Amino acid sequence: MISGEELWRWQKQAKLSAIASEISPLEVDWLLQEIAGFDRLTLRLETYKTQTQLNVSFSLPDLDALWQQRLQTRVPIQYLAGRTPWRKFRLKVGPGVLIPRPETEDLIEIALKAAQTPAQRQGHWVDLGTGSGAIAIGLADAFPDANIHAVDRSSEALAIAQENARTLGFDRIQFYQGSWFAPLSALRGKLAAVVSNPPYIPSAIVTQLQPEVVNHEPHLALDGGTDGLDCIRHLVVTAPDYLCSNGIWLIEMMAGQADSVLELLRDCGEYHSMQVFRDFTGIERFVLAYRS
Numbered sequence: 001m002i003s004g005e006e007l008w009r010w011q012k013q014a015k016l017s018a019i020a021s022e023i024s025p026l027e028v029d030w031l032l033q034e035i036a037g038f039d040r041l042t043l044r045l046e047t048y049k050t051q052t053q054l055n056v057s058f059s060l061p062d063l064d065a066l067w068q069q070r071l072q073t074r075v076p077i078q079y080l081a082g083r084t085p086w087r088k089f090r091l092k093v094g095p096g097v098l099i100p101r102p103e104t105e106d107l108i109e110i111a112l113k114a115a116q117t118p119a120q121r122q123g124h125w126v127d128l129g130t131g132s133g134a135i136a137i138g139l140a141d142a143f144p145d146a147n148i149h150a151v152d153r154s155s156e157a158l159a160i161a162q163e164n165a166r167t168l169g170f171d172r173i174q175f176y177q178g179s180w181f182a183p184l185s186a187l188r189g190k191l192a193a194v195v196s197n198p199p200y201i202p203s204a205i206v207t208q209l210q211p212e213v214v215n216h217e218p219h220l221a222l223d224g225g226t227d228g229l230d231c232i233r234h235l236v237v238t239a240p241d242y243l244c245s246n247g248i249w250l251i252e253m254m255a256g257q258a259d260s261v262l263e264l265l266r267d268c269g270e271y272h273s274m275q276v277f278r279d280f281t282g283i284e285r286f287v288l289a290y291r292s
């Protein structure tokens, strides 16, 4: 049993240790929200402090052991909490699946603007490299009449994506394990849209990323080969076989890759109306094109 006072003391101490380790002290509150089920107001007003006995299912040593993992081995807070917010959803995450990033949320807004006809809004959409299922779930929410398909090579990621879809009530998303379009042969020439946030970081840069990423997130989700463009190159040349005429091709990429991606699309000769979009930090992050 933990008293409010004991937890309050732990919270203060944990915040000091966060600052000393150059971690945001807000992560302590995030952990408490997820693990103890506290809401933000309770944490801000510290109303739990006066309770002699808290109704929580963990012990202080358990909580502290979790926090020590954050400090000592730089496990991302999202993995410790087991969930991350993404658009209006709370998605399950864990080792084996990329933590969906806030900038990726914009893909759904771009998709909404890109889908101009009823056929596009009601057609077959595919999220290639679905990870936690974030994009597929976002698309299913944005296009209630569309058929949504989601592919990933990783069975671990796929299991989490399927759980997220089920928990959030998107049972209509169909999941496939395999490499990019390989499991989608039945949809050849029929896709209204292909959306993907593929691995796009050059191999040499992956090893230099912050420890939270390089030591804990799956390299299958990050490593885009020597120039970072291996997967995007593949998606450019294979998508025309699967997209219907005027089908949408929409991907996320890394800062500095826009010119190369546009060149790949032009060289392919199967696309029109290419457009680059910036993310909320001003970085060129997304490319949209339509199949000719």
Ligand SMILES: C[S@@+](CC[C@H](N)C(=O)[O-])C[C@H]1O[C@@H](n2cnc3c(N)ncnc32)[C@H](O)[C@@H]1O
Pocket: 098, 099, 100, 101, 104, 128, 129, 130, 131, 132, 133, 134, 135, 151, 152, 153, 154, 157, 178, 179, 180, 197, 198, 199, 200, 220, 221, 222
């Ligand atoms: C950058 S992550 C994106 C995950 C998720 N869509 C998101 O935005 O958070 C790339 C995803 O592509 C998957 N992936 C890598 N290679 C793949 C392949 N050949 N075929 C299918 N999926 C692949 C990884 O397992 C990972 O889940």
